[in-house]
Amino acid sequence: MLVSLYPWLKAFHIMAVIAWMAGLFYLPRLFVHHAERAAPGSEMAETFVMMEQKLLRLIMNPSMIASWVLGVLLILSLGLGTVMSEGWFHVKLTAVIAMTVFHMWCARHRRLFAEGGATLSGRRYRIMNEVPTLLMIVIVIMVVVKPF
Template identity: 40%
Template sequence: MLWVKTFHILAMTSWMAGIFYLPRIFVHYAEGRAAGQDVTRLIIMAGKLYGFMSLMAVLTLGLGFWLWFGWGFGGGWLHAKLVMVVLLIGYHHWCLRYLKQMRAGTLDRSGRYFRLFNELPLLIFVPILILVVVKPF
């Protein structure tokens, strides 16, 4: 079971790297487009990154369920963590919506907006980390 936990943490780390980096691409896209620069490469990068982070999300969730069923359903901390994971999945899909707008050329949010948008996953990730390590309840 420790191998499963190891690969769960590895996949989660990779997923979070994508979750933190994709909005930075949105920032560069918004600011580059406003400055009249060619942003085609950013669209390609965002698409490839989204595909990678989606694969890592699936692996994270699959291995997480394996751990959940292997070690049981106990502890209020786990239920709270799962709520936060659902929020993270929602954020992941929110990024897909922005990626589709980027591809269609209709992404009209500012770089400042995406800088703030980029902070949301940290507000979700920190409680997950605390819940997993401290297990407060």
């Protein structure tokens, strides 16, 4: 049954991943501007808090969940044993777990900003903004090139 749905599962999985990645690229960039340009409690800070919350709750969380659910369905459609025997898949899965941990780090920092307790500098958030790019590179190479 799932095998016949594979192209659809893959298409929706790719769309969900694109939406998730867009949020993972944008939220830390919002943190940079929030940390550098908005005094705690200011109107600008409240605007950033609202933008960060909506991005996380309306785009990032649903797309992360969809990415995971559709990814698991893709694995099941191919056969768990088949996929789990591939070395590239283990690297990809580790990178996706790391991406999920980064998502949770972003959620924590969004909450810290909302509570007025964020202490990282704009520079630190700029550095953290590179994490999803590095993970994306690993994931795409593993899926497309399958080096091992």
